[in-house]
Amino acid sequence: MSAPQTAPDTAALRSTRFRAEREPGWRRLESILERAERQGMRALSFEEARDLARLYREAVSALSVAREISLDAALRDYLEALCARACLAVYAPQETLSGLAGRFLRGVPPAMRRSAPHLGLVLLVTFLGALVGWLLYFQDANWYYTLVPSGGGDPRGPDSPVGQLREVLEGEHDGPLDGLAAFASFLFSHNARIAIFCFSLGALAGVPTLLLCLYNGLSLGAFVALHADRGLGAEVAGWLSIHGVTEIGAILVAAAAGLRLGEAVLFPGPFTRGDALRRQGRDAVKLALLAAMMLVVAALLEGFGRQLITDMHTRLAIGWGIGALWAGWFLLGGRGGRA
Amino acid sequence: MSAARRPARRPARGRGPRLLRDFVPPEGVPIRLEVAGLGARLAAQVIDIVVTLLVLVAVMLILFLGLEAPESLLLGVGAALFFFIRAPYYIVTELFWNGQTLGKRMTGIRVIATDGRGLDAHAVAARNLMKEMEIFAPGTAMLAVRDMDAIGYLALGTWIAVLLAVPLFNREHQRIGDLIAGTCVVVQPPLRLLPDIAAAATVSAATQPEEAAEFAFLPHHLGHYGDYELQTLERLLRAQTARGEKAAAARAAQVQAVAERIRSRIEYAGRVEPERAEDFLRAFYAAQRAELERGRLFGRVRADRHSPRPGAGA
Known part of the structure; x- marks a missing residue:
């Protein structure tokens, strides 16, 4: 062995000197981190914030040197942990609630415009479904029972007399609890669930989303056909319009968001599927939040608007x-x- | 001692921690992070659900105390309110506490973005919206399992199986929301800087020269072991805080056995008294580390005792 031997007891190890020189800096970084993690970045003074960034970069550089020259496992583990914690503190999300809301509201319309093809597709599928539902009803009214989900206690069906249908359409409920109950039940009603599934099942290649849209269209078509058959076409249009425009819009938006996820899975293009999902997810999440927002508005309209306003023209106009x-x-x- | 076995190259032997690959912050130095276990994540989730449920109960009590409301109304409003409490809870806490909800704080885990940059609002919103589909929707469906037909059972079963399979079968334990958001849950690494054993050994050698003279190592003593053995020895020397007499005696016996094995392997000629075994090991650790680190500076890395001796061919 040709390496000259210097006894370790005369001079400290190079890695020990390396550590001794930098340790005060690491300790200070540690104390700043403690404060930043416990009280938030806003609690830091100017000097602390400045030192945090500087000491973090020093620690990262020390880590990369220590990996090369030091065999002290404890030191390496400490530096790994220190750098990880400091990195997460330095690159922490810098958001305020108002900034968040503003960015969301500014980001939604462009995301909608980018999703126009998907929106068109789900609209087409829903429309086709509605057309088929309409035709099926006029072929045989019993299709109604197959196509329209029978909600608990909903008396409407092909056997109902005209008067009963009209009563449901124009019925007045009063009392604040009724409105609240309608609001709450709406949120977990059939359509809200369809919207949630439309979005979240989109990742399965988009097929369940399109099927759900078709099915939703079928029941809508049969429902309208039932009323049109009894000469209540205009009334049902008003009844549906006041909240339905927003509500069906929400389902379409959720379905379009689901389709974008499905597109990422089916046609990832030059990306891996995971990356494609992440890219499409940027818009899809915005659309999903928008759909949730629209559903809440629709629920308000259904819970209060529809009960308070019974005039058909006002209903149409508002919807x-x-x-x-x-x-x-x-x-x-x-x-x-910026978009 | 495990040094007697052939060492594995990767630390992921047996139940070793899962490490996050490719976490490279903008500084360009990859940082090692440990992926959080599913147990810790489940515990955090349970704590969060309990917290949000408590808030829900409090709000419901304030709203409906003294009001006679039908049960269906209570259920409906409760379900809606629960959603409007928990959805902002997860998003706001993870965003403002840098990836930690209350439950994650208690279990010492946190969410990070896998690309090495900071978490952004989009990622947090995405992973928590998907949580609705992954946890709460099947959870609610399971509550209503009684009035379900065979197809319903099948659909629910498949759904839950897929949801469970995704985090179980990928290396970073990411659930679908994590995949879409590009996030991962890791263990918050503890900050603990242990004293340098080599520094302590050299300091004591400087203050007490006669001890240093007792254990002096020559180059041929230091050519037997590699990094792996050195760090195994470091672990043994750090495991000092043995409580109780029995444990202390067991450790002393272990230290003596290791010292004897090393002494005979490196053919150290001097005597090592049993009570001096610990000092011998410390001195040997310092000398061996100095030797190996010097080798590294010249590009001679010796991973373990089976790798070829550096400089043997030179």
Whole structure:
């Protein structure tokens, strides 16, 4: 062995000197981290914030040197932990609630515009479903029972007399608890569940999403056909419009979001499927949140608006007016500034 | 001693911790992080559910105390309120506490972005929205399992099986929400800087020169072991805090046995009294580490005692 031997007892090890020189810096970084993690970055003074960034970079550089020159496992483990904690503190999310809401609201319309093809597809499928449902009803009214889910205690069906149908459409409920109950039951009603499934099952290649849209269209078509058959076409249009424009819109938006996830799985393009999911997820999550928001608005309309306003023309005006507001926002919003 | 066995190259032997691969912060130095176990994540989730349920109960009590409301209304409003409490709870806590909810704080785990950058609002929102589909929707469905037909059972079973399979069968234990958001749950690494054994050994040698003279190692003594054996010895020397007389005696016996084995293997000629075994090992550790680290500076890395001797061919 040709390496010259220097006895370890005369000079400290190189890695020991390395550690002794830097240890005060690490200790200070540790104490700053403690405060940052416990009280948040805002609690740091100017000097501390400045030192945090500087000491973090020093520690990272020390880690990469220590991996090369030091065989002290305890030191390496400590530096790994210190760098990990400091990195997460330095690159912590810097969000405020208002900034978050603002960015979401500015980001939604462009995301909607980018999803226009998907939206068109789900709209087409739903429309086809509605058409088939309508035709099926007029072929044989019993299809109604197959196509329209029988909600608990909903008396409407092909056997119901016209008067009963009209009563449900125009019925007035009063009392704040009734409105609240309708609001709550709506949120967990059939349609809200369809919206949730449309989105979350989209990752399974989008097939369940499209099937759900078709099915939703079928029941809608049969439902309208039943009322049109009894000469209540205009009334059911008003009854549906007041919340339905927003509600069916929400289902379509959720389905479009699901389709974008499905697209990532089916056609990842030049990316891996995971990366493609992540990229499509950026817009899909915005759309899902938007759908949730629209469902809440629809629930408010259903819970209160529909009970308080019974005039057909007002119902139509409110329903489509709000629909036009949504459309205007999606088409025009978020054009200025960064998307 | 495990040094007698052929050492594994990877630490992931048996029940070793799962390490997150490819976590590279913008500084370009990869950092090692340990993936959180499923047990810790489950515990954190349970704590979070309990916390949100408590809030829900409190709000419901305030809203409906003294009001006579039908049960269906209570259930409906409760379900809606629960959603409006828990969804912001997860998103806001993970965003403002840097990847930790209350439950995650208590179990010492946190969410990080796998690409090495900071968590952003999108990632947090995505992983927690998918949580609705992954945890709460099947959970609610299971509550209603009684009035379900065969197809319903089958669908629910498949759904839950897929949901469980995803985190069980990927290396980073990511659930579907984590995959879409590009996040991962890791253990919050503890900050503990242990004293340097070699520094302590050299300091004591400097203050008490006669001890240093007692254990002096020559180059041929230091050519037998590699990094793996050195770090195994480090673990033995650090495991000092043995409580109780029995444990202390067992450790002393172990130290003596190791010292004797090393002494005979490196053919150290001097005597090692049983009560000096610990000092012998410390001195040997310092000398061996100095030798191996010097070798590293010249590019001669010796991973363990089976790798070829550095400089043997030179």
